[in-house]
Amino acid sequence: MARHGRRLGARPLSDRILKGREMCGIVGLHLRGPALEPRLGELLGAMLGQVVERGPDSAGVAVYGDPRLSPPGRSVVSLLGTSMAEVEAALPGAVAIDAAATTVVHAEVEQLRSVLPEATVVGSGEGCAVLKGVGTALQLAESFGLASVTGWQGVGHTRMATESAVTPEGAHPFSVGPGQCFVHNGSFANHATIRRELRAQGVAFDSENDSEVGARFIAHQLAQGADLEKALRLLCERFDGFYTLLVSTNDSFAVVRDAIACKPALVAETEEWVAMASEYRALDVLPGVENARIFEPEPEVVYVWRR
Amino acid sequence: MATLIDLAETPVRDLNRALHAPQATSWRVLNPRGAHAVACGMREDLAVDIEGHVGYYCAGMNQRATVTVYGNAGTGVAENMMSGTVRVRGNASQSAGATAHGGLLVIDGDASARCGISMKGVDIVVGGNAGHMSAFMAQAGRLVVCGDAGDALGDSLYEARIYVRGTVKSLGADCVEKEMRPEHLMELAELLKAADRDEDPATFRRYGSARQLYHFKADNSAAY
Numbered sequence: 410m411a412r413h414g415r416r417l418g419a420r421p422l423s424d425r426i427l428k429g430r431e432m433c434g435i436v437g438l439h440l441r442g443p444a445l446e447p448r449l450g451e452l453l454g455a456m457l458g459q460v461v462e463r464g465p466d467s468a469g470v471a472v473y474g475d476p477r478l479s480p481p482g483r484s485v486v487s488l489l490g491t492s493m494a495e496v497e498a499a500l501p502g503a504v505a506i507d508a509a510a511t512t513v514v515h516a517e518v519e520q521l522r523s524v525l526p527e528a529t530v531v532g533s534g535e536g537c538a539v540l541k542g543v544g545t546a547l548q549l550a551e552s553f554g555l556a557s558v559t560g561w562q563g564v565g566h567t568r569m570a571t572e573s574a575v576t577p578e579g580a581h582p583f584s585v586g587p588g589q590c591f592v593h594n595g596s597f598a599n600h601a602t603i604r605r606e607l608r609a610q611g612v613a614f615d616s617e618n619d620s621e622v623g624a625r626f627i628a629h630q631l632a633q634g635a636d637l638e639k640a641l642r643l644l645c646e647r648f649d650g651f652y653t654l655l656v657s658t659n660d661s662f663a664v665v666r667d668a669i670a671c672k673p674a675l676v677a678e679t680e681e682w683v684a685m686a687s688e689y690r691a692l693d694v695l696p697g698v699e700n701a702r703i704f705e706p707e708p709e710v711v712y713v714w715r716r
Numbered sequence: 717m718a719t720l721i722d723l724a725e726t727p728v729r730d731l732n733r734a735l736h737a738p739q740a741t742s743w744r745v746l747n748p749r750g751a752h753a754v755a756c757g758m759r760e761d762l763a764v765d766i767e768g769h770v771g772y773y774c775a776g777m778n779q780r781a782t783v784t785v786y787g788n789a790g791t792g793v794a795e796n797m798m799s800g801t802v803r804v805r806g807n808a809s810q811s812a813g814a815t816a817h818g819g820l821l822v823i824d825g826d827a828s829a830r831c832g833i834s835m836k837g838v839d840i841v842v843g844g845n846a847g848h849m850s851a852f853m854a855q856a857g858r859l860v861v862c863g864d865a866g867d868a869l870g871d872s873l874y875e876a877r878i879y880v881r882g883t884v885k886s887l888g889a890d891c892v893e894k895e896m897r898p899e900h901l902m903e904l905a906e907l908l909k910a911a912d913r914d915e916d917p918a919t920f921r922r923y924g925s926a927r928q929l930y931h932f933k934a935d936n937s938a939a940y
Contacts, residue, residue: 459750669829669849670810670829670847670848671810673790673791673809673810675809688750688771688772688790689750689769689771689788689790690749690750690751690771691750692750693749693750693769703788703807705809705810705828708829708848
């Protein structure tokens with residue numbers, strides 16, 4: 410906004426401001442009861458299928474509560490670039506599940522890092538598994554076997570890469586704290602500065618990706634005792650750029666948008682579920698959507714739903 | 717009898733192609749399910765009823781047609797409309813009526829951010845609230861908000877006129893409240909009538925450009 414009495418129109422209105430340009434798609438589903446839990450993967454896959462055009466490069470999902478991927482009480486690690494066979498050779502007896510580019514292993518993350526120091530960990534913790542890869546969301550959902558996945562919460566992302574390379578590592582969700590997932594549509598402008606500050610405080614990074622900085626920032630705040638609401642408020646204060654974020658943890662589902670709110674977001678809420686998506690068509694696949702309360706999250710307002 | 721098109725069976729492209737060379741004047745569109753670009757680029761006196769929520773750019777570039785959406789509309793409903801009427805019975809997402817040159821856009825519910833951004837002659841009536849940065853760089857036309865307006869209303873406004881009945885969270889750069897003269901009450905009454913609304917024009921306030929950004933000021937050179 411032109412605070413110095415200068416007309417913004419001195420520069421051409423960017424299409425991004427004018428029309429909320431497409432760049433990545435987000436979907437998320439938080440179930441409020443057990444009735445739809447058997448259908449979580451199927452519904453999440455159907456939602457993702459509606460936002461493929463927003464991000465055809467790569468995709469990823471995180472699912473909470475699937476008894477095969479993340480049995481109760483077991484520590485789960487999601488790995489990229491390491492096959493099931495390599496895991497079994499390095500850690501005999503460990504349960505490893507092949508999900509296309511991702512291998513899900515039931516083991517402690519420290520234990521896995523000690524035997525496979527080169528492996529790329531894309532998620533760890535109890536109760537949640539992260540699956541990601543390059544290609545369209547539909548191909549990936551098929552290769553992950555997403556339709557048969559069950560659980561109480563899921564988030565997904567389709568990526569149109571702008572800030573770094575198209576690799577499975579660059580796909581969202583970014584999961585850098587136990588059971589935490591961070592999904593981003595947009596781009597952070599000051600990520601290099603914040604990465605430098607976090608590194609100085611001992612935070613390690615896997616990539617040069619701007620979204621990873623957001624995820625590390627949230628994980629760092631949570632580790633220091635902030636609750637999710639406060640961590641997201643601090644992110645709004647500290648980060649410049651465009652963002653619609655969907656952040657999930659082992660008990661929460663949260664949405665926040667930047668002050669300008671160019672990046673689209675819709676929330677739909679019923680007695681049975683809360684869902685968030687970049688576009689309405691992704692919500693339209695959900696049972697009971699015709700009776701849902703549908704709204705757009707207000708800019709810089711943190712919305713948190715707890716289990 | 718309206719010609720029925722069910723988007724569960726017919727692709728949007730086929731619908732738009734049919735509307736561009738119309739064999740009927742009255743149309744009913746079923747199952748839009750959030751599809752983009754529904755009923756765009758029409759140039760004839762058609763009546764198109766859309767039963768459900770639509771995605772981006774519904775009724776974009778409209779000329780002469782009357783479009784009613786019985787649901788919510790996504791980003792950019794009636795963007796670049798030239799003439800005709802578009803009515804959204806539910807809420808509209810951001811940039812409703814963006815760059816539109818003419819016609820009437822009525823949103824019975826709320827309009828989200830940047831409603832009427834860069835509008836160039838369209839009339840927009842919002843029954844509920846309008847989001848932040850509405851009428852951003854609006855050049856011509858009228859924006860009526862029967863509810864409240866969000867932050868930075870009318871930022872960098874040119875000659876569009878804005879009427880708000882409720883509160884304005886903040887005014888954008890160069891947007892000021894102006895006196896409501898008889899001719900304004902008259903045009904507002906006409907706009908409300910055209911939108912089938914019964915609010916009293918006397919309960920609105922008028923906003924417009926202070927015209928301080930039209931010319932470069934040497935005082936501001938440090939800001940560039």
